[in-house]
Amino acid sequence: MAHVLNTNIASSSLFARLRGVAENARTSWALYKEYKRTYDELDALTDRDLADIGIRRCDIADLARTHVYGA
Template sequence: MAHALNTTTTTTTTATSSLMARLRGVAESARTSWALHREYKRTFNELDSLTDRDLADIGVRRSDIVDLARTHVYGA
């Protein structure tokens, strides 16, 4: 009977560790997503704050800002 109790404890500990690892993974994924979103908003706001003339000087149309910010942060 002691062996069965030991197996249950090991299984519970493994399940708890697995659950904790999954929760840590979800939390890390959320932190990464928030950081990327903050970077996207920062990039968008910086480009959006430029005048039309400034944008023209760097070869960017105002309508391209969303795509440029997205590509800069999230890739192609």
């Protein structure tokens, strides 16, 4: 049985790595903005509205985090 290992260390230029870092930063920022928007929308609801949909105020951060970042 043959095993093939592909390592592209030589072709991984500094520019490509910086582009990857920038893309990760953009993705992280977009996820954070979605988290903040979700959190703010839930936080703006009254306690009665939250009770109607079965959410406690202390659970808002966890719900927003799970919604955006997954379990």
